[in-house]
Amino acid sequence: MTTPVNRQILLAARPHGDPKPTDFDIVARPVPVPGDGQVLIRNLLVSMDPYNRIIMGNANSDQPPIDIGDPMFGFTVAVVEQSNHPVFAVGDHVASMSGWQDYALSDGSDLRSIDPTAAPLSANLGVLGMTGLTAWVGLTKIIDPKPGGTLVVTAAAGAVGSAAAQIGKLRGHRVVGIAGGPAKTRHLREDLGLDAAVDYKAADFTAQLARAVPDGIDTVYENVGATMVAALPPHLNMKAQIVVGGVMEAITATTAAPGPDRLPDLQRAVLYRDLTIRGFSVPDYFDCYDALRAELAPAVAAGTVRYAEHVVEGLEAIPTAFPDMFHGRVMGKMIAKIA
């Protein structure tokens, strides 16, 4: 029997634009030993998120990057291996923020208990995790969607987008998803059951969008950035609400966006159509996890909320898999199964 080691993925270099496999190092370190009040957790599933690119630096974000050589922060589903903690027992499943590594110590403050019988474990990284919370908060706390209106979700085949689209369906909206390419739009229609799907890579994108929103757009869950926002103003109804859950295309941008300047169009729409545009910080809503699960876990179990996953095998697969997120090659939630 070999002595277990703690494999960690470290930031090796700050990317400019898209991340590359060589921006990461993998090292093997001793498995840490829990002290008083601590637990040792072993990560089973590791989440890959746009946020991981942001903390690498050069990502046009206000979020400070981690240092070169630091372990990559990230969300995981883990099992408790050793416990000196009154709440968490050996064998318990937890959601953690312990990062891209095999093992971690915790005093419990960053852990949430998971019921492994309530839903697939991986759902706790996706629709029942931070991803789902990002979608749920936007649709329930930031904008005030009128059920029955038309909700447009951009990057709707992505992790947050597909969660937002599903929550929108669950809450009675007519949901139109925008995604790139026929495989993704088919997934939106056939697997997720959206009312319409629009392919932004298609030559007739503008016409597709117009056909998909015959009654205009009442609410928008936006994940992409200026490219998508610029397509919306002609269709926005009076008092339409846009929640910005992400700016995917900005994260890897290395130059100022070329003209024309699309800000004036949006400003006019804000004024003339009484728009509300809002952002939010997910950590401000971490106390909503219970509400999210209460609403979604039964629907996940019943199969009325669906989601795609892009699962890779092994921690060592992450450096090569993660960059695919930024090339539109991935559908659904990106997860590495590491144990």
Place this chain on the structure above:
Amino acid sequence: MTTPVNRQILLAARPHGDPKPTDFDIVARPVPVPGDGQVLIRNLLVSMDPYNRIIMGNANSDQPPIDIGDPMFGFTVAVVEQSNHPVFAVGDHVASMSGWQDYALSDGSDLRSIDPTAAPLSANLGVLGMTGLTAWVGLTKIIDPKPGGTLVVTAAAGAVGSAAAQIGKLRGHRVVGIAGGPAKTRHLREDLGLDAAVDYKAADFTAQLARAVPDGIDTVYENVGATMVAALPPHLNMKAQIVVGGVMEAITATTAAPGPDRLPDLQRAVLYRDLTIRGFSVPDYFDCYDALRAELAPAVAAGTVRYAEHVVEGLEAIPTAFPDMFHGRVMGKMIAKIA
């Protein structure tokens, strides 16, 4: 004694870009005779507003234009000349939307009574009129400003901007005005008593703005458009709120704005700084005129709310005076004194 006539300013041509004197005709028509339930009003003061350019057409607005040959719509202060109406008596002062003409009939539904002793008559077009309402609604109903925070007002020497800046001061904000040129910034500091004024035409505008908001920006009353909005993101505090009260620079734009595209910067700020950006329709708040006056009329009378006016003499001066609004040559509320 000559028989009175009703001089009317008609739309003669749709401008492309800035309006020109030749876009208007002035005609003389018979003074109309009030029927049952009607009053005949004689306009004393006529308001010139960005809205007047919008209804001329080709103004990048959702608002439908008036037809060529139609009388120009507009806000006025008038006196009742004849009355078959139970509420309005001969000699009463009223605020009306009767347009750029000497006389008009009304069934009273578009009239608001004015107390000519409460404030100068012209204030009923400015800070106590539609102009003031536009400012007041934005600051009190659309955003939720935290008194004591920093409020930035763009086009702060304009009619709506100076009203917003004054209301901001009255409500305890630290108010920073942005305007073009030293005469206007001096007016903002010395006449309106703003806490700081920034000259967007100055070579060191960016540095001036940074110095003027050492604690960042909490709220923005925006009247200009993309040029101003693009300058704000570096200084916006978390959860900053932007109300869009106008898009002055867009009204006369004839081409797409050149690059770079400034929308991505704003999108990032929305997400990473939890921004709220909102527009509104002033007519939705016409029932707030009483609240506006209750708050501002005493302050106007006491001189604690001040405002600049740009008054021209005579209805016939309007076609040549109005275009100046779009060249930054005017400070404060534009009014024609026509009787």
